Amino acid sequence: MKSSNTELSTSKAILACLLPFFIILVFYVVLETDHAKVSFRNMLSRFPLARSTHWSRLSSSVSSLGPFSLPKAISSYDQYLSASLEEIETMRASYSRLGWVHKNIGYKLGYPEKLKRAEDVTKLNAKVTRGIVDLAHAEFASQQYHKGPYVPTDLSRVQESLKHFVRDWSDEGRRERDRICEPILSVLRDVPVERRASMKVLVPGSGLGRLAWEISELGFNTTAIEFSYFMTLGMHFLFSPQTTQTSNQHTIYPYANWFSHTRHNEDLFRGISFPDVLPRFKPNLRLIEDDFLEHRGETYDFVATLFFVDTSLNIISTLSHIHKLLNSGATWINLGPLLWTSGGRTRLELSLDEVLKLAQMVGFNINGEEAAHDEDFNGKVVSKLSQAALEKRKRRTVECEYTADRLAMMKWLYQAEFWVATKIDR
Numbered sequence: 001m002k003s004s005n006t007e008l009s010t011s012k013a014i015l016a017c018l019l020p021f022f023i024i025l026v027f028y029v030v031l032e033t034d035h036a037k038v039s040f041r042n043m044l045s046r047f048p049l050a051r052s053t054h055w056s057r058l059s060s061s062v063s064s065l066g067p068f069s070l071p072k073a074i075s076s077y078d079q080y081l082s083a084s085l086e087e088i089e090t091m092r093a094s095y096s097r098l099g100w101v102h103k104n105i106g107y108k109l110g111y112p113e114k115l116k117r118a119e120d121v122t123k124l125n126a127k128v129t130r131g132i133v134d135l136a137h138a139e140f141a142s143q144q145y146h147k148g149p150y151v152p153t154d155l156s157r158v159q160e161s162l163k164h165f166v167r168d169w170s171d172e173g174r175r176e177r178d179r180i181c182e183p184i185l186s187v188l189r190d191v192p193v194e195r196r197a198s199m200k201v202l203v204p205g206s207g208l209g210r211l212a213w214e215i216s217e218l219g220f221n222t223t224a225i226e227f228s229y230f231m232t233l234g235m236h237f238l239f240s241p242q243t244t245q246t247s248n249q250h251t252i253y254p255y256a257n258w259f260s261h262t263r264h265n266e267d268l269f270r271g272i273s274f275p276d277v278l279p280r281f282k283p284n285l286r287l288i289e290d291d292f293l294e295h296r297g298e299t300y301d302f303v304a305t306l307f308f309v310d311t312s313l314n315i316i317s318t319l320s321h322i323h324k325l326l327n328s329g330a331t332w333i334n335l336g337p338l339l340w341t342s343g344g345r346t347r348l349e350l351s352l353d354e355v356l357k358l359a360q361m362v363g364f365n366i367n368g369e370e371a372a373h374d375e376d377f378n379g380k381v382v383s384k385l386s387q388a389a390l391e392k393r394k395r396r397t398v399e400c401e402y403t404a405d406r407l408a409m410m411k412w413l414y415q416a417e418f419w420v421a422t423k424i425d426r
């Protein structure tokens with residue numbers, strides 16, 4: 001009796017061990033269809049924790065048919081409308097499966113009307129996504145991207161990009177921007193105006209380019225580098241006189257695809273106009289559409305990383321590369337969280353303490369952590385920075401948000417870390 005009991009519990013234990021594999025298998029089988037995968041990813045993308053999965057991929061995926069590639073981005077923007085309408089259709093089907101009593105209540109609540117509104121504003125969004133695709137077709141006509149095999153679309157990344165227009169280029173996003181851009185810009189403003197034009201600033205992972213543009217407006221020779229075509233196609237759309245001629249020319253409805261955490265339907269369907277200012281490429285602002293880790297042959301006086309270093313799958317490569325791209329004595333300014341790509345894909349998932357230690361090991365002095373610095377902005381020892389300038393460079397925690405919906409009933413707050421570091425020669 002006793003031995004069979006042990007046997008029973010042993011087989012139970014074995015079953016328990018196999019259960020996770022079974023669950024994964026079921027997921028795999030169930031999510032085989034592309035649509036299901038997209039919906040699953042959409043579901044994931046709604047949780048900020050999953051956002052790192054969103055942005056961080058192997059750099060090798062840039063060129064080919066990777067998740068951030070030109071074919072992928074064009075195809076996704078191109079099919080934004082059909083894929084979105086399909087999602088709304090699924091919601092409508094779900095509603096219509098209600099029994100007639102409940103359906104009638106839903107009708108009295110105006111639910112079919114609400115779905116119709118979602119459809120209407122999605123069509124308005126498609127004006128922008130269509131504009132992005134048309135411009136991309138014109139600008140990348142020489143590339144044979146459209147001759148390739150069929151590329152499945154990634155609706156969630158398009159929806160995410162629409163939110164970036166708000167973050168970077170709308171009045172609505174100003175509060176979010178001010179919190180994160182000001183600490184960086186105020187350090188740069190301490191460089192005398194007349195010296196800025198000859199100084200080079202690199203902004204890796206520049207997204208839709210607002211920070212890089214602001215830095216160029218201060219007078220620095222600025223390079224933005226970004227490997228996701230979901231972002232750079234949006235940036236082309238903003239910066240091209242062909243597609244954007246006046247401020248607040250375009251309107252998007254970036255919140256209409258997710259009904260959760262809504263106080264009023266008006267909030268859900270509100271339009272956001274952009275751009276709040278009219279950006280253009282200029283001699284002192286360029287965009288490189290490539291992997292930052294592949295960027296070499298030039299050095300910079302500043303590297304500014306905003307919500308960037310944690311997107312890397314190998315933080316050591318990222319920090320070493322920042323170090324390599326800086327002139328000696330030059331400055332790295334960082335602001336961001338530590339949201340590592342989960343699932344063991346990131347080589348190292350470090351704590352802030354560990355990242356700061358690593359920065360030192362790579363060859364940085366974190367300002368305010370060491371004895372006061374004597375370097376000026378070119379690394380030459382001249383005079384001490386003023387007390388006010390030192391204060392601005394102090395490492396500190398900045399509470400901030402990322403593509404937040406100001407009116408939602410839910411908030412995701414980052415306690416991001418800001419620091420200024422100086423390259424020490426080794």
Ligand SMILES: C[S@@+](CC[C@H](N)C(=O)[O-])C[C@H]1O[C@@H](n2cnc3c(N)ncnc32)[C@H](O)[C@@H]1O
Nearest residue numbers: 055205206207226227228291292293306307311
């Ligand atoms: C979390 S987003 C932040 C975007 C922008 N800095 C902001 O704060 O809005 C990180 C960005 O870095 C880009 N990125 C990540 N690794 C990169 C790499 N190795 N080269 C170029 N861009 C990269 C991603 O495509 C993404 O646009």
Ligand SMILES: *[C@@H]1O[C@H](CO)[C@@H](O)[C@H](O)[C@H]1NC(C)=O
Nearest residue numbers: 197198200221222283284298
């Ligand atoms: C900015 O730097 C780039 C790259 O080094 C250089 O090609 C360009 O001429 C510079 N532009 C200005 C306006 O100094």
